[in-house]
Amino acid sequence: MLKVIVRRCKNYDREKIKRIIYEIFSSQKFLNRLNNLDSVLLKPNLLGPYSPEKGVTTHPEFIAALIEILKDYNIKISLLDNPGGTVKYEKVLHDTGMEDLSKKYDIEILNSAISGIRKFRRFTSVRQLPVRRPDNPRFNRGGMEGGADENIEYIISKPVVECEAIINLPKMKTHTLTLFTGAIKNCYGVVPGLAKSNYHRIAPNPTEFAKIVVDIYKIVKDKIVFNLMDGIVGMDGDGPSSGDTKNFGVILGGTDAVALDFCASRMMGYNPKKIPTIKFAADQTQISLDDIRLIGDFSENFVLKNINIRKSKITNLILNSFSTPLKNVFQKLFWAYPAYNPEKCTKCGICVKSCPTSALKISKESPIPQLNRDKCILCLCCIEMCPENAAYLEKSFIAKYLIK
Numbered sequence: 312m313l314k315v316i317v318r319r320c321k322n323y324d325r326e327k328i329k330r331i332i333y334e335i336f337s338s339q340k341f342l343n344r345l346n347n348l349d350s351v352l353l354k355p356n357l358l359g360p361y362s363p364e365k366g367v368t369t370h371p372e373f374i375a376a377l378i379e380i381l382k383d384y385n386i387k388i389s390l391l392d393n394p395g396g397t398v399k400y401e402k403v404l405h406d407t408g409m410e411d412l413s414k415k416y417d418i419e420i421l422n423s424a425i426s427g428i429r430k431f432r433r434f435t436s437v438r439q440l441p442v443r444r445p446d447n448p449r450f451n452r453g454g455m456e457g458g459a460d461e462n463i464e465y466i467i468s469k470p471v472v473e474c475e476a477i478i479n480l481p482k483m484k485t486h487t488l489t490l491f492t493g494a495i496k497n498c499y500g501v502v503p504g505l506a507k508s509n510y511h512r513i514a515p516n517p518t519e520f521a522k523i524v525v526d527i528y529k530i531v532k533d534k535i536v537f538n539l540m541d542g543i544v545g546m547d548g549d550g551p552s553s554g555d556t557k558n559f560g561v562i563l564g565g566t567d568a569v570a571l572d573f574c575a576s577r578m579m580g581y582n583p584k585k586i587p588t589i590k591f592a593a594d595q596t597q598i599s600l601d602d603i604r605l606i607g608d609f610s611e612n613f614v615l616k617n618i619n620i621r622k623s624k625i626t627n628l629i630l631n632s633f634s635t636p637l638k639n640v641f642q643k644l645f646w647a648y649p650a651y652n653p654e655k656c657t658k659c660g661i662c663v664k665s666c667p668t669s670a671l672k673i674s675k676e677s678p679i680p681q682l683n684r685d686k687c688i689l690c691l692c693c694i695e696m697c698p699e700n701a702a703y704l705e706k707s708f709i710a711k712y713l714i715k
């Protein structure tokens with residue numbers, strides 16, 4: 312049986328978080344393991360240059376509480392994430408509070424661009440869907456016959472492959488592409504920025520993309536010694552970056568990422584068995600989802616109140632509908648495309664550089680990036696990576712009505 316511990320925690324009071332993490336470690340009999348560790352790599356969610364209050368990235372006080380415990384055990388600590396697209400790592404570290412954290416506690420922040428990469432063979436067969444282009448007859452015939460099984464390699468940051476152990480520090484959020492983002496999806500951050508866009512291009516369909524996420528998770532799984540989820544403040548609605556900041560008031564911890572995601576997503580109101588990353592990861596790591604137990608301050612089936620997961624479910628349905636035989640009908644009724652708010656857009660060009668299919672352009676004449684809908688594969692990278700929250704998903708009237 313796999314156990315996950317949940318504790319109530321209303322704010323980022325470091326001393327309180329420290330007590331909770333210590334109790335979680337203790338109840339999972341993890342303190343003995345700490346005695347035997349020389350070094351650990353922390354893997355927070357540093358999606359982009361967001362301030363900690365936005366609920367997008369793992370909060371620095373949460374990480375600080377963990378660092379203080381690890382220091383008591385004389386463990387050498389380093390930290391690494393790979394923000395998406397072409398966002399500058401230094402800016403992300405500054406804006407998310409990691410730069411200050413590194414100075415205060417003298418911990419090493421690793422940079423995959425400098426530290427190198429390792430390559431791995433793909434495990435799972437991913438059914439590639441054709442890229443949407445007017446001149447692409449495979450797509451125009453309905454999208455189902457795609458299936459070229461391109462022989463891809465996974466690119467992983469070298470320090471991740473070579474480290475002794477990882478503590479995975481996900482954030483509790485909705486995700487319009489994968490429904491929910493937690494411990495499994497946080498492992499996707501071991502892929503350096505621009506390589507991520509390439510995997511979106513290879514698997515634009517959300518379900519196929521989930522297989523890639525699970526493949527990456529499997530590469531690093533054996534390194535992960537513990538998963539601690541920052542669910543104190545997270546995000547619902549159009550997560551992972553342009554949704555609504557929400558105070559969930561919880562911390563979850565456990566040794567298994569699948570079990571942790573199972574419990575956290577159920578607390579948010581999802582049916583975890585229908586979340587592709589959880590389903591595929593459980594299948595491939597021989598975990599029975601019926602053998603997971605939640606222990607702590609809430610009952611097993613407790614669901615947090617007033618959490619909007621509906622937006623992520625409808626958007627996910629729309630994105631998946633593009634690869635069904637009824638694609639053309641769906642598309643007329645439930646279309647969704649990225650759009651850009653001219654009042655917020657600074658024309659920084661991050662979205663353009665992050666787009667895996669070159670569907671975006673910036674010109675002097677236009678105040679916002681110009682989208683070529685025929686090239687867009689709806690990977691939503693431009694929305695995730697926009698530092699100004701200027702990019703959003705524009706939906707058809709019916710789609711908006713359903714979300715309401």
Ligand code: SF4
Nearest residue numbers: 656657659660662697
């Ligand atoms: S939409 Fe966002 S990422 Fe794109 S150019 Fe405007 S501000 Fe930059």
Ligand code: SF4
Nearest residue numbers: 666687688690691693
């Ligand atoms: S325009 Fe945005 S959603 Fe469309 S393919 Fe490019 S990055 Fe993805």
